[in-house]
Amino acid sequence: MKKNIAIIMGGYSSEYKISLKSGNVVYNYLNKDKFNLYRIHIFKNKWVYVDDADNETPIDRNDFSIPLKGNSITFDCVFNAIHGSPGEDGLMQAYFELLGIKHTSCDFYQAALTFNKRDLLSVLKPYGIKAAPSYYLNLGDEINESKIIDKVKLPCFVKANKSGSSFGITKVYKAEELKGAIETAYNEDDEIIIEGFLDGTEVSVGVLKLNGKTTVFPITEIVSENDFFDYQAKYEGKSQEITPARINAEQLEKVTQASRKIYDVLKMKGFSRSEFIFIGNEPFLLEMNTTPGLTTESILPQQAKEAGIELGMLFEYAITEALA
Template sequence: MKNIAVLMGGYSHEWEISMKSGAVIAQHIDTDLYRIYAVAILKEGWYYKDTAGERYEIDKNDFSLSVAGEKITFDCCYNTIHGTPGEDGKLQAMLELLNVPQTSCDYYQSAITFNKRDCIAVLKPWNITTGEHIYINQGDPIDLDNIIAAVGLPCFVKANRSGSSFGVSKVYKREEMTAALEKAFDVDEEIIIESFLDGTEVSVGVYQTGNKIKVLFPTEIVSENDFFDYEAKYQGKSQEITPARIPQEQMTSVQDITSRIYQILKLKGLARADFIFHNNVPHFIEINTNPGMSEESIIPKQIKASGESLKTVLTRLIEHTIKTHKK
């Protein structure tokens, strides 16, 4: 049997969400085919705990374990870390140097997609429609009038390299902007400010096995809060309707764009792209290359709506990763 490490945790605000995602992944991987090791990647250490609670540290020299005198190496790592170091390319680069396959996209693609403004910059020459944006680094002079003139009000202020809506504010008035900037700078030293797009919000899952890119049914997001914030995502303050209640023409359009983005960026593994239909045109917001996989998350619901089981999809992804890994 093949040994699979399910990587979870991370060093960011999202580590607890990642632990939930990892637990769901570990629960659904086919135990008839694989031995599963849930590996926490945390600031306090990298380790695996057995059913008795015994803790075994990962040997970072070759990403292996020693359990009861047996050295365990991994045929593949299922990477479900949100944020750094598992979604921004750092862990991917390390595993590539150690010749250990992992299911997420490669380090360069991870670095680009984790950085919202870099991702938008890469996609713009390919005529991917987005809103208007302003970028600010910590320490830059800030001219609120110029910001508002560029993106309008209301607008969103976001930490550039974060997920799960940490460091995000919706700003309606000029006097709210300073507090929103401070909130975002608490999470990241880079900020992206984007125009408000009025319309239906959808999220689209996508993955590749073999030569086929599979785009899942879009999910329509209807938040009870002012936008799809942390409460809406993880505490039930939203409706997530799959398939989205949009015309077939729009559904085909957003699925085609998702597939195109996946190909342009040369991604692999499961990803989830977010859009807003503004004036009936899908505007790209961002793409998550290690999307949430907890019980509350969108991707597992989309896989179910496609008529397949999460276990089957995970098997495909693991086998595709192992097969296509560059030795």
């Protein structure tokens, strides 16, 4: 009997358009002979099922079901393709846990932790995971440029603490640019992390538990045509994404071990994609994404292809693991 699978997409953040694209790729590539697929758009003003003719039916949020033609459609599993809130910060995960519905993403605590860059790096530091020097600000805090620069040096990155797809990130070269960059970050979040610039090779590492084993995919090297791996570089072709990465054997071993360690220490489930920069042979963690992009151009699907896994099977593995 075919399983009913809800593919949730959209969300409440600036990333909603990317999420809709990811969700539709999942819908198009999953095997419809094996699964009954339902596209669910999650927005602040509506949760709706969208059929192939773009007709919308409201979701019953009491049990996450769809009232259709006198029947109530319930789900065996939810495929989470929401980038940002509420799909990547733990809100949907907690909701599904309360309802007892299986889903392809990690648990709610892990989602909330990894979505918060500051907390993630703090939790992983005792496990030997290296990160750039950083300075924290909350909305309303005094902005002391000299203290910030003493801590992180210049150039530095000013980032929204809880945001993705490079929204709210600015690379700062001069002290007088700090306040403008901080204002930009506050447009996305009321918490900020300011990090020292790491000058080295940037890589992205995808991980998924396959048949109960933490599996690290072939690693991607990121070469941005812009000043850093910003929104244009990620989504508008302004970067080279080279898989497998052009790194030496020691770098490959260390970043593979670090990625697997992070996944296991945090007791992760589902997809993750972690970004690192090498200083010499040492990988420094930038961030971890638990709902990475899943379009045909996205990094994780590129890595799966290099590993010999076609897109439909990649998505099916995530469902199989969730149901198991």
